[in-house]
Amino acid sequence: MVSKTVRFNCDEALHMKAVAVLIQKASTFRSDLWLSSGDRRANAKSLLGVMSLGIENDIELLVSADGVDEEEALDAIVSYLLHPEV
Amino acid sequence: MASVTLRTIIETFDLEIITEYGSFDDVRISVADVTRPGLQLAGHFEHFGPDRIQVLGNMETAFLEKLEPADRVERIDALFSKGIPCLVLSRNHTATSEMIESSRRYRVPLLRTSDATSSFTSSLVKFLHVELAPRMSLHGVLIEVYGEGILILGESGVGKSETALEVVKRGHRLIADDLVEVRRVSDSTLLGRAPEIIRHLIEIRGIGILDVKELYGVSSVKMQENVDFVINLEIWDEKKTYERLGLNEETTEILGIHVPSITIPVRPGRNLAIIVEVAAINFRQKSMGYNAARALTDRVFGKNSH
Numbered sequence: 001m002v003s004k005t006v007r008f009n010c011d012e013a014l015h016m017k018a019v020a021v022l023i024q025k026a027s028t029f030r031s032d033l034w035l036s037s038g039d040r041r042a043n044a045k046s047l048l049g050v051m052s053l054g055i056e057n058d059i060e061l062l063v064s065a066d067g068v069d070e071e072e073a074l075d076a077i078v079s080y081l082l083h084p085e086v
Numbered sequence: 087m088a089s090v091t092l093r094t095i096i097e098t099f100d101l102e103i104i105t106e107y108g109s110f111d112d113v114r115i116s117v118a119d120v121t122r123p124g125l126q127l128a129g130h131f132e133h134f135g136p137d138r139i140q141v142l143g144n145m146e147t148a149f150l151e152k153l154e155p156a157d158r159v160e161r162i163d164a165l166f167s168k169g170i171p172c173l174v175l176s177r178n179h180t181a182t183s184e185m186i187e188s189s190r191r192y193r194v195p196l197l198r199t200s201d202a203t204s205s206f207t208s209s210l211v212k213f214l215h216v217e218l219a220p221r222m223s224l225h226g227v228l229i230e231v232y233g234e235g236i237l238i239l240g241e242s243g244v245g246k247s248e249t250a251l252e253v254v255k256r257g258h259r260l261i262a263d264d265l266v267e268v269r270r271v272s273d274s275t276l277l278g279r280a281p282e283i284i285r286h287l288i289e290i291r292g293i294g295i296l297d298v299k300e301l302y303g304v305s306s307v308k309m310q311e312n313v314d315f316v317i318n319l320e321i322w323d324e325k326k327t328y329e330r331l332g333l334n335e336e337t338t339e340i341l342g343i344h345v346p347s348i349t350i351p352v353r354p355g356r357n358l359a360i361i362v363e364v365a366a367i368n369f370r371q372k373s374m375g376y377n378a379a380r381a382l383t384d385r386v387f388g389k390n391s392h
Contacts, residue, residue, distance in 0.1 A: 047264070047295070
C-alpha cells in the first residue's frame with residue numbers, strides 16, 4: 001500500500017466534472033484506491049462516495065492505493081488532483 | 087475525538103435558553119454521561135466529571151430550597167466553578183437569582199426543559215451515545231428489507247447500486263448508497279446512515295445520479311437503520327466453493343462487532359434483488375429459530391419423520 005497527501009485546486013464551477021473525471025481515471029486501475037479527508041474515507045472509484053467528502057478548493061486529501069498497479073495508480077490520481085483538467 | 091456542539095443538543099431537545107455566552111457552537115460535549123449533581127450540591131466533588139452536562143430536577147431543587155441562603159449560594163457557585171459545559175433545569179423549574187449570577191460569573195449557559203428529569207436524561211444519554219459512538223465509513227449500500235438492515239459490500243462495479251435500486255422498486259427502503267457511515271452505538275448494535283450531502287442519492291452507471299426519494303417517494307427511503315446482516319457480493323470465481331447448505335455461520339467484523347454475513351457470487355443474469363430479498367427472509371427465520379438446512383438434516387437422518 002502506498003499513499004500521498006495532496007492539496008486540491010480547481011476552478012470552482014468545475015468541481016463536479018473534475019470529480020467525475022477523477023472517478024473515471026481511478027476506475028481504469030485494478031488497485032483499490034481511497035481518498036480521505038478528515039475522518040472520512042471514500043473509494044476513489046465511487047462518485048457519490050467522493051462527493052460525500054465535500055471536496056473544496058485548498059482541501060487536503062490523502063490518496064492511498066493498494067494492489068498490483070498501486071504506484072502507477074497513485075501517481076495518476078495525485079497528478080490529476082494537482083492539475084485537474086475537465 | 088467525536089463531539090457534539092451544545093447548539094445541536096439545544097435544537098434537538100428544543101431547550102429554552104435562559105443565559106447565553108458566546109456561541110453554542112464553541113461548547114462541545116464529548117462524553118455520553120449526564121450527571122444529576124445531588125452529591126455535588128451537598129458539597130461532595132470526589133470523582134466528579136466536570137465535562138458532563140448537569141441536570142437539576144425535583145430532588146435537587148427541593149434540596150437547594152432547604153439550604154440556608156448563604157449555603158445555597160456557595161453550593162451553586164461551587165458547581166458552576168468546576169467548568170461544566172451547561173446546566174439544564176428540567177420540569178420547567180425556576181432559575182433562581184443565585185443560579186443566574188453563578189452562570190454569569192463562570193460564563194456557563196443555563197438551559198431549561200419542560201420534560202421530566204428521568205425521561206430527559208435518558209433520551210439525552212441515548213442521543214449522546216449515538217452521536218459520540220466509534221464510527222467508520224464503508225464503501226457499500228445499506229437497505230432495509232422486511233425490517234432487516236442489510237449492508238451490501240463488494241468491489242466497485244459488482245452491482246451494489248443496481249441491486250439496491252431493484253430492491254427499492256420491490257417495496258423496500260434505501261438508507262445509503264456508495265458510502266455508509268456506520269456507528270457502534272452499543273456492544274451489539276451498529277447503526278448506518280448516509281452522509282448528508284449524498285443522502286438518498288444513487289449512482290447507476292450509464293444513467294448517472296438518481297434521487298430515489300424524488301423518484302419513488304418518501305416510503306422508499308429511510309434516514310438510518312441498524313446493520314443486522316451483511317451480504318458480500320463478489321464476481322463468481324469458478325475455483326472457489328460457495329455455501330450450498332447454509333449450515334455455516336459466517337460473520338463479517340465491523341468496529342469489533344461480528345455481524346452475520348453471507349457471500350453471494352455474482353454472474354451476469356443472476357437476479358440479485360430476489361436473492362437479497364430471500365436472504366433477508368431466511369435471516370429473519372434463522373433468528374426466530376428455524377434453520378432450513380438443519381431441518382433437512384433432521385429429515386435425512388430420520389428425526390421427526392413419520
